[in-house]
Structures are given as structure tokens and as C-alpha cells.
Amino acid sequence: MKSLKSRFELSILNIIIKMYSIKRAEHFAPEKIKSIQRLRLQKLLKHTLSNSEFYRSYYKSRGITINDIYDVHLKDLPIINKKIMMEHFDQFVCDKALKRFELENFIADAYTQGQKYKGLYEVIHTSGSSGTVGIFVYGPNDWATLKALTITRVAKPKISLFHKTKLAYIGLIHGHYAGISLTQDAPKLFFDFLPIDVNEKLEQVLLKLNDFQPESLSGYSSLIHMLAEEQLNGNLSINPKRVMCSANALTPGMHSVIKSAFGIDPINFYAASESIGMASPCDSHGTIHLFNDWHCFEFVDNDYNVVIPGSPGNLILTNLYNYTQPLIRYQMNDEIMLKTNRCECSWPFPEIEEIAGREEEFLWFERADGSRDNIHPSLMVEFMVPGLERFQIIQTGKNKLLMKAIIRDDIENVIPNIQNMMRAILNTKDFSETVRFDIEIVDEIKNDPVTGKFKLIIPYKV
Structure with a gap:
């Protein structure tokens, strides 16, 4: 039974109230945004240290307690990462109703797709480009804030009681993934929604659109680019007023093709499972702005020293609206460069030059009839099986695929589940007869010796 508080937090009224507040902040001075950010950080720290066993112990071991939240600086707090979070998940979250084992089973159950855990919590999963499986939970009010943020600053529909905006989404849609979870939960009052699966046959996709x-x-981004090419080739005839790209890199070449096809600049929306609403371009100049009223963004080098604008840095994220699973100084795998000059638009938010670290390669295989097709990298980025801790996908031959896997426990059950999930992925493209899939159980997966970075997907090089 949902409480009155939960019912309100899940309501469209709560979202509309938040949208008004979020819109107002777009006209504040940068100094006021920083003040709001500081107050929200203090409030989050107070809540977190009162409710998370992990953070309370982790900070105490470094001499930080709840009494220090008004004096401590963000840079004085210890950095965490996905591995630390997942290893301590049950103690990490601020809600005792959330248990890692139960959430993994919820995610793995096909019948829960499109549903909230216990009717309240939005559950997102990903391995991202790090190969480490992550679970991210948003409570009702956290999720309402996120929806209000993305509707107001990214989707920007024309609000009307007499007309719903027709919204189509193409990506992974069968699972608890970030993109589909957010778009399919868009308020029905504002949107008419069409989901399209990444593996659907192109002819059907074009017909539906x-x-x-x-x-x-x-x-x-890669799928929107594909649709743009179909539009230019005369196979697609649509006239969207807004095109929003996310998940993987939007290159200048892709941007140009999309603009040529649809006559508008695509929006390079910066989102991740850790926060599906971090940044978006302004309408005035197309400059990507970081929403620092609801996040703290730090950019550091490999030694964790702060980098100056104009130099690339690794992102350390603090999500200021998720009170269910607080991410405070959480290390992302994205490399971002702050702009050296201010955008001339009216937004008070800081600007970034570019986002790197989000480009995975396609895997190409041959079918029994000799035709070739690919597996979209998102299927590997979002691959999840309970008990699978970390993995790497290596194409060892023209039609050979290897997964290096670190398995937490219960290997006898985890391996068949991995095989079944990979078989289902291969079946969608008719690769089951020709592609051989093997699993290698390992204790460690090393980074690329040349770049020093982890590669989730390594395609076959002839």
C-alpha cells in the first residue's frame, strides 16, 4: 500500500511543481546557483549520514561525522566508485527495503519490465564502459525531480491540454535501462509515446515511424544517425521538431548528417544511469551546459588534481537529488573538458567543450546465408546477469565471441544464465547457427596496456 506521501511524490502535480522551480532557476545568477548547490549538498549529507551505514562508517574512518557537514568542503570527502558501491550495496543505500540480491532478481525477471520495484522505486542497471555491473535506484521523489528536470530542460514539449507531443524512442526497450525507463514514464498528460527496439528489423522501424x-x-546517437541516413535516402519521411541523442558519442559527422536529414540541430543530451539528466545544449547557441543546481561536477586528472578549463578531466559526480542511493564524489568513466569562455545565452550553468569515453565498437558477424550484420554495443554495455560482477567482450575470430567474466558466486547457475542471455542476443540477428560463444572465468580483467584504459568491447581485427 502506497502512503499518501508516496502517492503525491509519484503524481503529475509534484512533477509540475518541480518543473516550475527548475524553470525559475534558469534565470538565476551563477552565484545563486552555487549557493543553492551548497545548501543541497549539506541537506544531502545530513540525510546520507543519518541513513546510510556505509557512508557513516566510510566518512568516520576519515574523521568526518554528521556534525561536520556545514564546515566540510566537497574536496575533503573521499571518492567512491561503482565497485565500492556494489560491494557494500545493502549498507550503501538509505532505504532498508532495498537489497542487492532481490533487486538483481527483479531486474532479471522479464515480467517486471516497465514496472517499479515494490510499486515505488525506479531501478536502473548498466555495466557501462567499465564492464562493472551497477544497479541504481531512484525513490519516488528522486524520480519526479529527474523527470521534471529532463522535461523542462531537454524535451521541452509544448504544454497543452488539447495536444500531446508525439515522442518516439529508439534503443534498448526490453529491460530496466536508463533511456527506456525515463522515456516510457514520461507523463501521459504531455506525451504520446512510441518505443522502438534496437534489434527490430529496419523495415519495421521505418514503417512505424x-x-x-x-x-x-x-x-x-548511432541509431538516430542511422535513421537520418534512411531519411536522406528517401526511406523515411518524418519531420521531428526536436531530436535528442544520448548514450553514445555524437560525432561532428553524425551531427551534420542528422541536421541535413531533419533540418534541425540534434540535442547532445548528457545522461548516465547515475543521473539521467546531467547536461543539455542551450537553444541559443547549442553549447552544452552542466546542470550544477542539481549536481556537483569535479574534473580531475589521473592523480585527482583539479584540471583547468580547456584541459580534459575525469568526472567526479555528486548527484544532489537522489536521496535513496546517494552518489557523493562518485567516479565516472567519462572524460570532459570545460569551456574556457562563457556562452552568451541566459543560462547560468557552466559549459563543456566535449564528452569523451563513451564510444564502443560494433561487433560484426556472418550468418549462415553469407549476409553480415552487427550487434549494437549497447547490448553489451547493458548486459546483466545476477552474480556477474564484471566482464569484457572479445571477438576472437570472424564468428567467435569470448566473454571474460568475474563471477561473484554460484558459478553453476550464473554461467548457464550468461549463455542463455547471449544466445537470446545472437538469436535476434539470426547468428545462433554461426557464432560460437565461450566464457572464460577470470579473477582479474586488465586494462589496455597501450592506453591504460579498460575496453569493454574488443572487435576482431583482420
């Missing part, structure tokens, strides 16, 4: 005629088109 031509029939639906979306006003807003959202999805993985």
Missing part, C-alpha cells in the same frame, strides 16, 4: 510521425525523436 512513418505511421507515427513523431514530433520528438530520442535515442542512441
Whole structure:
């Protein structure tokens, strides 16, 4: 039974109230945004140290207690990462109703797709480019804040009681993934929604889009680019007023093709499972702005020294609206460069030059009839099986695939589950007869010796 508080937090009224507040902040001075950010950080720290056993112990071992939250600086707090979070998950979260084992089973159950855990919590999973499996939970009010943020600053629909914005999304749709979870939960009062799966046959995709005629088109950058090429080739005929790209890199070449096809600049929306609403371009100049009223963004080098604008740095993220699973000084795998000059638009938020670290390669295989097709990298980025701790995908031959896997426990059950999930992925493209899949159980997966970075997907090089 949902409480009155939960019912309100999940309501459209709560979202609309938050949208008004979020819109107002766009006209504040940068100094006021920083003041709001500081107050929200203090409030989050107070809540976290009162409710998370992990943070309380982790900070105490470094001499930081709840009495220090008004004096401590963000840089004085210890950095965490996905591995630390997942190893201590049950003590990490601020809600005792959340248990890692139960959440993993919830995610693995196909019948829970599109549902909230216990009817309240939005559960997102990913391995990301790090190969380490992560679970991210948003409580009702956290999720309402995120929806209000993305509707107000990214989707920007024309609000009308007499017309719903037609929104189409293309990506992974069968699972608890960030993109589909957010878009399918868009308020029905504002949106008419069409989901399209990444593995659906292209002819069907084009047929659906031509029939639906979306006003807003959202999805993985690589898939939006593919649709743009089909539009230029005359196979697709749609006229979206807003095109939103996320998940993987939007290159200048892809941007140019999308603009040529649809006549508008695509929006390079910066999102991750850790926060599905971190940054978006302004309408005035197309400069990507970081939403620092609801996040703290730090950029550091490999030795954790702060980098100056104009130099690339690794992102350390603090999510200021997730009170269910607080991420405070959480190390991301994205490399970002702050701009050296201010954008001339009215937004008070800081600007970034570019986002790196989000480009994974496609895996190409041959079918029994000799035709070739690919597996979209998102299927590997979002690969998750309970008990699978970390993995790497290596194409060892033209039609050979190897997964190096670190398994937490219960190997006898985890391995068949991995095989079944990979078989299902291969079946969608008719690769089951020709592609051989093997699993190698390892204790460690090393970074690339040349770049020093981890590669989730290593395609076959002839």
C-alpha cells in the first residue's frame, strides 16, 4: 500500500511543481546557483549520514561525522566508485527495503519490465564502459525531480491540454535501462509515446515511424544517425521538431548528417544511469551546459588534481537529488573538458567543450546465408546477469565471441544464465547457427596496456 506521501511524490502535480522551480532557476545568477548547490549538498549529507551505514562508517574512518557537514568542503570527502558501491550495496543505500540480491532478481525477471520495484522505486542497471555491473535506484521523489528536470530542460514539449507531443524512442526497450525507463514514464498528460527496439528489423522501424510521425525523436546517437541516413535516402519521411541523442558519442559527422536529414540541430543530451539528466545544449547557441543546481561536477586528472578549463578531466559526480542511493564524489568513466569562455545565452550553468569515453565498437558477424550484420554495443554495455560482477567482450575470430567474466558466486547457475542471455542476443540477428560463444572465468580483467584504459568491447581485427 502506497502512503499518501508516496502517492503525491509519484503524481503529475509534484512533477509540475518541480518543473516550475527548475524553470525559475534558469534565470538565476551563477552565484545563486552555487549557493543553492551548497545548501543541497549539506541537506544531502545530513540525510546520507543519518541513513546510510556505509557512508557513516566510510566518512568516520576519515574523521568526518554528521556534525561536520556545514564546515566540510566537497574536496575533503573521499571518492567512491561503482565497485565500492556494489560491494557494500545493502549498507550503501538509505532505504532498508532495498537489497542487492532481490533487486538483481527483479531486474532479471522479464515480467517486471516497465514496472517499479515494490510499486515505488525506479531501478536502473548498466555495466557501462567499465564492464562493472551497477544497479541504481531512484525513490519516488528522486524520480519526479529527474523527470521534471529532463522535461523542462531537454524535451521541452509544448504544454497543452488539447495536444500531446508525439515522442518516439529508439534503443534498448526490453529491460530496466536508463533511456527506456525515463522515456516510457514520461507523463501521459504531455506525451504520446512510441518505443522502438534496437534489434527490430529496419523495415519495421521505418514503417512505424512513418505511421507515427513523431514530433520528438530520442535515442542512441548511432541509431538516430542511422535513421537520418534512411531519411536522406528517401526511406523515411518524418519531420521531428526536436531530436535528442544520448548514450553514445555524437560525432561532428553524425551531427551534420542528422541536421541535413531533419533540418534541425540534434540535442547532445548528457545522461548516465547515475543521473539521467546531467547536461543539455542551450537553444541559443547549442553549447552544452552542466546542470550544477542539481549536481556537483569535479574534473580531475589521473592523480585527482583539479584540471583547468580547456584541459580534459575525469568526472567526479555528486548527484544532489537522489536521496535513496546517494552518489557523493562518485567516479565516472567519462572524460570532459570545460569551456574556457562563457556562452552568451541566459543560462547560468557552466559549459563543456566535449564528452569523451563513451564510444564502443560494433561487433560484426556472418550468418549462415553469407549476409553480415552487427550487434549494437549497447547490448553489451547493458548486459546483466545476477552474480556477474564484471566482464569484457572479445571477438576472437570472424564468428567467435569470448566473454571474460568475474563471477561473484554460484558459478553453476550464473554461467548457464550468461549463455542463455547471449544466445537470446545472437538469436535476434539470426547468428545462433554461426557464432560460437565461450566464457572464460577470470579473477582479474586488465586494462589496455597501450592506453591504460579498460575496453569493454574488443572487435576482431583482420
